[in-house]
Amino acid sequence: MQAELDFLGALVPAIAIWFVISIVIFVPIDAALTRRGAYRLFWHAPLVRFALFVCLFCAGGLVASLQ
Numbered sequence: 593m594q595a596e597l598d599f600l601g602a603l604v605p606a607i608a609i610w611f612v613i614s615i616v617i618f619v620p621i622d623a624a625l626t627r628r629g630a631y632r633l634f635w636h637a638p639l640v641r642f643a644l645f646v647c648l649f650c651a652g653g654l655v656a657s658l659q
Contacts, residue, residue, distance in 0.1 A: 597609060606656070607653075610649065610652045610653055610656065611649065613652055614645060614648045614649040614652055615645075617648055618644065618645050618648055621644065621648075622641060622644070
C-alpha cells in the first residue's frame with residue numbers, strides 16, 4: 593500500500609482517504625442507531641459513537657493492510 597495517493601494533483605496521505613471512507617460508513621450506521629434508540633442503553637453515548645467510529649476506521653486499515 594502506498595503512503596500517499598494522488599488526488600486531483602495533490603498528494604494526500606492514505607490515512608486521510610480511510611478517514612473519509614470511515615465517516616461515510618459511520619454516518620448511516622449512527623443515524624440508524626439513533627432512530628432505534630440504541631444509545632439509550634449506554635451510560636455515555638458520545639463515547640459509544642467514538643468507539644464505533646474507531647472500530648470502523650481500524651477495520652478499514654486492517655482491510656487495506658491485507659491487500
